[in-house]
Amino acid sequence: MLTGILGCSKENTTKKIIIYTSVDQVYASKIFKDFENKTGIKVLAVYDTEASKAVGLEKRLLMEKSHPRADIFWNSEPIRTARLAKQNLFKPYTNISIQNYQSKNYYDANYKWFGIGKRERVIIVNTQLVKKDAYPKLLETLWSKKYHHEVAISSPYIGTAATHFAALYHALGKKKFIQLLKEIKVAQVTYLAGNSVVKDLVGEGKYPIGLVDSDDALAGIKAGLPIAMIPYNQNGTGTFSIVGTVAQLNYAPHPKAAERFIQYLLTPEVEQKLIDLGAVQYSVFKQSKSKEPKQWTESPNLLLNDLEDSYTLMKEIL
Amino acid sequence: MRLLTYSVLVLFSLPMLILCTYLSIGIYEGANILHSFMQDSFLVALKQSIILSSFSTVLALMAGLLFAKAFCTLKHTVLQTLYLLVLVVLFMIQPIMILSVAKQVKLFGTLNPLSQSITIATLHLLPIATLFWISIYRYIQTEALSIAHYLSTTKWSTYRYIIFPQIRLRIGLAFLFLFVLVFIDQEVPSILGYRTYTEELLSQMTLMEEMQTIVLSALPSFMLVGLLSLGIIFGFNKNAVSFSNTISLNIQSDTPFGKITLAALYLWLGAMLFILLKTSLAVSIKILFNNNIEVILQTLSVAVAVSLCTLVLSILVQHMLKQYASRTVHVIWACVLLCYLLLPHSLISLSLLNIYQKIGIFSSVGDFVIFFLGYVFVLLPIAFLLLFLFAMQEKKDYFLDFFPVPIYQRWLKITLPKQWAVWTIIFLILMTFTLNELSVSILLVPPGFETMIVKIYNLLHYGDKANIAFLSLVQILFLIGCFAILSFLSKKAIR
Numbered sequence A: 001m002l003t004g005i006l007g008c009s010k011e012n013t014t015k016k017i018i019i020y021t022s023v024d025q026v027y028a029s030k031i032f033k034d035f036e037n038k039t040g041i042k043v044l045a046v047y048d049t050e051a052s053k054a055v056g057l058e059k060r061l062l063m064e065k066s067h068p069r070a071d072i073f074w075n076s077e078p079i080r081t082a083r084l085a086k087q088n089l090f091k092p093y094t095n096i097s098i099q100n101y102q103s104k105n106y107y108d109a110n111y112k113w114f115g116i117g118k119r120e121r122v123i124i125v126n127t128q129l130v131k132k133d134a135y136p137k138l139l140e141t142l143w144s145k146k147y148h149h150e151v152a153i154s155s156p157y158i159g160t161a162a163t164h165f166a167a168l169y170h171a172l173g174k175k176k177f178i179q180l181l182k183e184i185k186v187a188q189v190t191y192l193a194g195n196s197v198v199k200d201l202v203g204e205g206k207y208p209i210g211l212v213d214s215d216d217a218l219a220g221i222k223a224g225l226p227i228a229m230i231p232y233n234q235n236g237t238g239t240f241s242i243v244g245t246v247a248q249l250n251y252a253p254h255p256k257a258a259e260r261f262i263q264y265l266l267t268p269e270v271e272q273k274l275i276d277l278g279a280v281q282y283s284v285f286k287q288s289k290s291k292e293p294k295q296w297t298e299s300p301n302l303l304l305n306d307l308e309d310s311y312t313l314m315k316e317i318l
Numbered sequence B: 001m002r003l004l005t006y007s008v009l010v011l012f013s014l015p016m017l018i019l020c021t022y023l024s025i026g027i028y029e030g031a032n033i034l035h036s037f038m039q040d041s042f043l044v045a046l047k048q049s050i051i052l053s054s055f056s057t058v059l060a061l062m063a064g065l066l067f068a069k070a071f072c073t074l075k076h077t078v079l080q081t082l083y084l085l086v087l088v089v090l091f092m093i094q095p096i097m098i099l100s101v102a103k104q105v106k107l108f109g110t111l112n113p114l115s116q117s118i119t120i121a122t123l124h125l126l127p128i129a130t131l132f133w134i135s136i137y138r139y140i141q142t143e144a145l146s147i148a149h150y151l152s153t154t155k156w157s158t159y160r161y162i163i164f165p166q167i168r169l170r171i172g173l174a175f176l177f178l179f180v181l182v183f184i185d186q187e188v189p190s191i192l193g194y195r196t197y198t199e200e201l202l203s204q205m206t207l208m209e210e211m212q213t214i215v216l217s218a219l220p221s222f223m224l225v226g227l228l229s230l231g232i233i234f235g236f237n238k239n240a241v242s243f244s245n246t247i248s249l250n251i252q253s254d255t256p257f258g259k260i261t262l263a264a265l266y267l268w269l270g271a272m273l274f275i276l277l278k279t280s281l282a283v284s285i286k287i288l289f290n291n292n293i294e295v296i297l298q299t300l301s302v303a304v305a306v307s308l309c310t311l312v313l314s315i316l317v318q319h320m321l322k323q324y325a326s327r328t329v330h331v332i333w334a335c336v337l338l339c340y341l342l343l344p345h346s347l348i349s350l351s352l353l354n355i356y357q358k359i360g361i362f363s364s365v366g367d368f369v370i371f372f373l374g375y376v377f378v379l380l381p382i383a384f385l386l387l388f389l390f391a392m393q394e395k396k397d398y399f400l401d402f403f404p405v406p407i408y409q410r411w412l413k414i415t416l417p418k419q420w421a422v423w424t425i426i427f428l429i430l431m432t433f434t435l436n437e438l439s440v441s442i443l444l445v446p447p448g449f450e451t452m453i454v455k456i457y458n459l460l461h462y463g464d465k466a467n468i469a470f471l472s473l474v475q476i477l478f479l480i481g482c483f484a485i486l487s488f489l490s491k492k493a494i495r
Helices: A002-006 A025-039 A057-063 A079-086 A159-172 A174-186 A195-204 A214-222 A255-265 A268-277 A300-317 B002-028 B033-038 B040-071 B077-092 B095-102 B106-110 B113-137 B142-150 B155-184 B187-191 B197-207 B211-217 B219-236 B256-280 B285-324 B327-342 B345-359 B364-389 B407-435 B439-443 B452-460 B465-489
Strands: A016-021 A042-047 A072-075 A114-126 A151-154 A190-192 A209-213 A227-230 A239-249
Touching (some): A016 A255, A025 A042, A025 A255, A025 A268, A025 B452, A057 A079, A057 B439, A072 A079, A072 A255, A079 A159, A079 A239, A114 A195, A114 A214, A114 A268, A151 A195, A159 A195, A159 A239, A159 A300, A174 A300, A190 A195, A195 A209, A195 A214, A195 A227, A239 A255, B002 B285, B002 B327, B002 B345, B002 B364, B040 B077, B040 B113, B040 B155, B040 B197, B040 B256, B077 B113, B077 B256, B077 B407, B077 B465, B095 B187, B095 B256, B113 B155, B113 B187, B113 B364, B155 B197, B155 B327, B155 B364, B256 B465, B285 B364, B285 B452, B285 B465, B327 B364, B345 B364, B345 B439, B364 B439, B407 B465, B439 B452, B452 B465
Parallel strands (some): A016 A072, A151 A190, A151 A209
Antiparallel strands (some): A072 A239, A114 A209, A114 A227, A114 A239
């Protein structure tokens, strides 16, 4: 610790890299250790938590815009990264073959950020409260009369739920989106603090059904909660997927180390490690041979405007 | 010394001035304040927060009064020390841990989210409410009570005209302190599905990128608690913004009531510790130790340093204010403190980060300084309020006029032994706040430095109960260890 306090911050004198990440510590720390072992570059990480909600690393990066302290922002979702990119916080990184990506929604057209690993939005049910033949198969059915007062989702104003709703706004258009919000209002859906809270309360039986991210659902199942995960709309559009993102800061204090980290991270091998750990469930690369449920997503850059519009409508209606 | 005092006051006010500047810019730029007040979701959340905070505070104060009365029936110093120890240790158990224990009680599951939130908040506040009552109860002027007894005044008249005027400001401030503690906490209510104002505020900040808009969004809570504070200060005691105090009440002999209460508190603590131990032993101690040793050492060393520094700083400034400052300075200081108390800690952290960026001299040392200052700024108002609420009576030592002794000897020989017990308790409470502080841990933490609270929240996401219980257990045992060492060092027992 003392060496940390007294240490010099110039790149040439130390082999280190500063990474701000919202990827959960339990997963990210393992990737950092592996990177350290392979390159000898010491990773100094700053982690975020779900509890910090909106006032976390994104705000810290914005505050530090004129004098960035971080080299890398490794985010568990794409919207905040796209928003920071729009504010010109990131440096383009061109040493990558974008042909490897399954979709152009998984990287920035200006090379300012790149996707790594995917999660999906899934329905979860308490297996002790909902019979197998009654599992909802479509997202729309969650708002139907059958499930009134029974569904919990994380607050639609924050996190991946906000991204999901912005994408729904984009896909449905304003008129249908308003109709959807009205249905949700009538269905008396409960809004909770975060996806992990939804997962816990569904697991405890407070709510029979919930809508969460696939990593939360799998963590709950691993922890022994009586929940089942349902990838919905498999005969239609599929589930909504959320891609993890990584970007290099403009004027990063350790640019060479930052480039090495991006090179290291954006490989199918490291992505597979993330999948094995449970941080993400599916690959963004073409080489992937894993079987995926049907999914859809939108370009995060496109969703930026939709985020504000959907937020305003939700505030008015919900 | 006077210069030092005013320098500390100015330094401490800096983040507040920055926030006020952003607020003015926000208003000047035409941000719609009324709009944020009038949103349905905001009003509902505000109402829910007020209900939760008021009920929890009142219940904690009522129950705390009973427990404090029980303490005052204990005569033996050892029993009193044990009583204070269990109160401090119980206060340091995080609400999230109380929740995980409460969830194992069937009856708790049948309550609605509001009742559950009130239960957890009340259980969390009860120890500190009891400590407040002990401090309030023990320092009522005995002379006035004796005269009242001699004149055979009724109990009600004694309370109405003698006791209440002496303690009403303290009760008011204790209420305010507990109210704010519940009001700014959103984690447990949101886990239980009870939407609070703080959660609403955080969700509103999602789309905000400009500092002035973020600050502006905190204005309603600022005004709410600000008005409450002013009401308490000026309504309850117009001349009471000072740190002077009253005289100790005599303690009667031991009673079964006191001993039974003490046993009940230890039983509760024992149950908590047992559950934590049982949960953590699901994984081998060696693995737990290896997984967490670094974060434990880092966090605890910072927490000790920050708490000690804040306590010393607040004692010094309090002393200087008493010596040199006018009543106006006292009032300004009290207002600044109260403003800090109610500000979301994320805003204090962001404004410090802003100052750091403006200064523009960056180094690893600077990172640690700003991190350290973040904790100090968050803790300082709490330390001041605790010093006021736990203040001891100050008698004029006339003999010192005849036999002057150097100031350091006066501190060492007179003040330190007299205040040791109170400072120990405040130090431990500050440690508790440091260990549970999340905003500073995310927004100001130097890269590569891990804190226990961030780790606990990350682990909570995955239901890693063993590691969470182990980290909580370490915190509790560390505090008990600190208490034991400080008690051992103290030659003067707690009275």
